[in-house]
Amino acid sequence: MNYLSMVRQILLTSFFTVPLVTLAEEITLPALDEIPLSSTVEEVSTGYVMDQAGVPLTGSGESLRTTIAPDSGELLKLIQRARTPSADASDTPNTVHPGRPVSNLMAPMSAPPQYSFTDCYPFALGSGNTFNLNSAQLTCNNTYSATPIKLDTVLLDQSVGTNYDLLVYFYNHDTDALEFMGGSNNSGNADEFFSVVMPAGNYILYALPQAGVAPIEFVIGALGWSNYDNQEANENISQATPVNGASSNYVIIGNADNPNDRDVFLYTAAPAQNTVHVRLNSGVHTLQVASGGVWVDIGVSGSITTLTLANPGDSIYLRVSPAVGTTVNPLINYELIMSNPSAALLNYSVVGDVQPGWFAGTEVNTDLTFNGTVVDALGNPVPYADDVILVLTSEDGVVAEVANVDASGNYSHTLSVPACSGGGFTELRWDYANSICWEVGYHNDPNHIYTFGIGTVGAEVRYHHICNANLRPSIPLSNCN
Ligand SMILES: [Ca+2]
Ligand SMILES: [Ca+2]
Ligand SMILES: [Ca+2]
Numbered sequence: 001m002n003y004l005s006m007v008r009q010i011l012l013t014s015f016f017t018v019p020l021v022t023l024a025e026e027i028t029l030p031a032l033d034e035i036p037l038s039s040t041v042e043e044v045s046t047g048y049v050m051d052q053a054g055v056p057l058t059g060s061g062e063s064l065r066t067t068i069a070p071d072s073g074e075l076l077k078l079i080q081r082a083r084t085p086s087a088d089a090s091d092t093p094n095t096v097h098p099g100r101p102v103s104n105l106m107a108p109m110s111a112p113p114q115y116s117f118t119d120c121y122p123f124a125l126g127s128g129n130t131f132n133l134n135s136a137q138l139t140c141n142n143t144y145s146a147t148p149i150k151l152d153t154v155l156l157d158q159s160v161g162t163n164y165d166l167l168v169y170f171y172n173h174d175t176d177a178l179e180f181m182g183g184s185n186n187s188g189n190a191d192e193f194f195s196v197v198m199p200a201g202n203y204i205l206y207a208l209p210q211a212g213v214a215p216i217e218f219v220i221g222a223l224g225w226s227n228y229d230n231q232e233a234n235e236n237i238s239q240a241t242p243v244n245g246a247s248s249n250y251v252i253i254g255n256a257d258n259p260n261d262r263d264v265f266l267y268t269a270a271p272a273q274n275t276v277h278v279r280l281n282s283g284v285h286t287l288q289v290a291s292g293g294v295w296v297d298i299g300v301s302g303s304i305t306t307l308t309l310a311n312p313g314d315s316i317y318l319r320v321s322p323a324v325g326t327t328v329n330p331l332i333n334y335e336l337i338m339s340n341p342s343a344a345l346l347n348y349s350v351v352g353d354v355q356p357g358w359f360a361g362t363e364v365n366t367d368l369t370f371n372g373t374v375v376d377a378l379g380n381p382v383p384y385a386d387d388v389i390l391v392l393t394s395e396d397g398v399v400a401e402v403a404n405v406d407a408s409g410n411y412s413h414t415l416s417v418p419a420c421s422g423g424g425f426t427e428l429r430w431d432y433a434n435s436i437c438w439e440v441g442y443h444n445d446p447n448h449i450y451t452f453g454i455g456t457v458g459a460e461v462r463y464h465h466i467c468n469a470n471l472r473p474s475i476p477l478s479n480c481n
Contacts, residue, residue, distance in 0.1 A: 128221020136212030227330030348372030381409025
């Protein structure tokens with residue numbers, strides 16, 4: 001299909017927030033036939049997610065089927081500029097200067113060349129092109145970035161009866177290939193949004209007509225962001241980053257690269273798992289879960305929330321957004337944990353602070369240290385598990401603490417034993433390491449108990465509380481016991 005023959009009248013107004021650099025070379029793009037669309041919006045389950053008490057999580061948030069809402073200042077500015085044209089470029093933006101050198105001195109030395117494209121209308125990042133057409137026809141739009149960016153593309157304000165879709169391509173300056181990056185194909189005249197991380201270079205945005213009755217009006221344009229995290233782009237459920245509870249547990253470090261940024265994750269539970277532990281650490285981000293067709297806020301930052309799925313192996317969408325009322329700073333990271341529950345402790349040890357090997361059993365003066373790794377039912381480490389309970393008892397009371405578990409599921413946590421008080425008794429103990437006899441003073445009950453486990457579960461184990469020890473070098477091994 002040669003779409004050029006379809007062009008009858010185009011009234012184009014292009015708005016530049018920064019001047020376009022000199023165009024070094026004009027490229028003729030290949031004809032577009034049967035363009036693949038891969039960005040259909042997924043239908044999310046309308047099932048409910050339950051909290052720990054089994055109560056469905058519900059809220060009055062926005063519907064899941066909307067993509068990013070144009071609610072940021074940046075997008076609103078873009079739309080506003082497009083709505084209030086100040087000049088009429090009248091189909092003349094493609095001035096060709098073959099052979100002229102690139103003069104983009106602001107770009108790094110390694111920046112790819114910037115091109116113009118035959119019958120393609122340029123726009124600067126942060127702006128867009130406004131079209132008013134007499135017939136439904138494909139329009140080509142191009143822009144450029146000297147560095148890799150996350151590109152937020154939009155196709156907005158389609159007139160009644162118009163249905164255009166948005167297609168985004170990267171022009172590969174090394175291979176001359178036009179690489180399809182994705183797009184958006186909402187029905188009717190609904191706005192189209194598509195975000196994608198782009199290499200440095202030239203970007204082509206097509207507005208592809210599906211229906212239209214003159215006058216056909218719409219705006220197409222893009223914003224660019226440099227401070228994106230390695231999870232991008234994942235702005236909505238159709239672009240969700242997949243994570244699989246059967247494979248691993250997750251600690252995601254991310255940021256909000258702009259006020260529109262939404263980081264959406266599709267978590268699929270392992271086949272036998274019907275609970276998911278989630279935790280967001282951040283003072284400037286909000287965590288939500290899709291439940292019953294809306295986004296529902298989850299809990300307090302820094303604490304684990306247990307979500308109960310309707311069925312084992314179900315999938316849920318989780319979304320991190322800039323918190324309402326905060327100023328977006330891409331340099332402030334959040335930490336999102338998604339994991340199976342704790343199921344077992346591996347490689348554990350309990351170590352007293354009396355040199356091991358001196359005496360029989362676990363002997364403690366003031367400190368007892370618990371070590372180990374928390375794993376889920378599949379044997380994967382559970383990051384930041386909050387349910388490893390350590391308990392010890394003595395005549396002076398019970399000490400119970402929750403172990404501090406790190407991102408790798410490991411813990412090394414020391415409990416302080418209540419100091420010796422009241423009565424006691426002494427025994428002679430041979431120190432095999434140093435071949436010498438000690439007179440050891442024990443707390444009056446020699447059989448103190450420690451337990452450890454997940455939740456309150458734990459085997460009872462004895463330890464011996466040493467209050468003091470004095471050398472008795474004159475007593476031989478035969479008498480030292
Ligand atoms: Ca559409
Ligand atoms: Ca992000
Ligand atoms: Ca995102």
